[in-house]
Amino acid sequence: MEKENAVHLARPLMEDTAVRYVIDTQGSTFTVQAFSKGLLSAFGHDPKIAIRDFKGDVEFIPGAATFDDAKLSVTIQSASLDDIDDISEADRADIQRRIQEEVLETDRYPQITYECSRVTGSGSGDRFWLALNGELTLHGVTRSLPLSVRVVVDGSSLRASGAFSILQSDFGIAPVSAVGGAIRVKDELKCAFDIIARKQE
Numbered sequence: 135m136e137k138e139n140a141v142h143l144a145r146p147l148m149e150d151t152a153v154r155y156v157i158d159t160q161g162s163t164f165t166v167q168a169f170s171k172g173l174l175s176a177f178g179h180d181p182k183i184a185i186r187d188f189k190g191d192v193e194f195i196p197g198a199a200t201f202d203d204a205k206l207s208v209t210i211q212s213a214s215l216d217d218i219d220d221i222s223e224a225d226r227a228d229i230q231r232r233i234q235e236e237v238l239e240t241d242r243y244p245q246i247t248y249e250c251s252r253v254t255g256s257g258s259g260d261r262f263w264l265a266l267n268g269e270l271t272l273h274g275v276t277r278s279l280p281l282s283v284r285v286v287v288d289g290s291s292l293r294a295s296g297a298f299s300i301l302q303s304d305f306g307i308a309p310v311s312a313v314g315g316a317i318r319v320k321d322e323l324k325c326a327f328d329i330i331a332r333k334q335e
Contacts, residue, residue: 192205254267
């Protein structure tokens with residue numbers, strides 16, 4: 135308890151209104167790493183997917199003693215996922231088709247969203263370590279997704295970075311396979327993000 139109070143006292147006095155930061159997509163990175171398995175997995179590859187089109191914003195009250203009023207919203211265009219490995223264009227096109235048609239079914243589920251209004255954390259000055267307890271909606275299924283995020287704020291911009299894993303089966307997605315099932319994608323996907331957001335005046 136004493137340590138927590140020390141953190142709060144180290145922060146500046148609370149301001150009256152929340153500050154909004156909007157994600158700078160061009161300055162941010164968001165990737166998904168898949169892994170292959172099966173008898174012929176050594177002949178396949180572990181696809182690394184970049185999320186190209188996403189937007190969102192963050193709101194919080196600078197200097198507040200808690201993060202009770204903090205909010206985060208992110209929307210991803212599911213058709214924007216793109217394999218960034220060094221592979222042939224034919225393989226890239228095939229993977230892209232499978233992602234859109236077999237995995238994400240982008241015609242039916244064009245967006246992926248993450249909404250969070252339950253935030254706790256610690257830190258002082260311009261550096262914070264936050265625990266987010268939000269909800270991820272993917273492939274028409276909504277599930278709780280806790281995230282651990284490192285945040286650096288310099289006044290005009292905010293940088294948030296972290297990593298997390300999801301299971302495709304939790305969202306009604308059957309991992310794809312090839313060569314009669316001799317190469318299959320593992321259920322677990324590992325995601326990483328390094329997000330830049332700009333302060334809105």
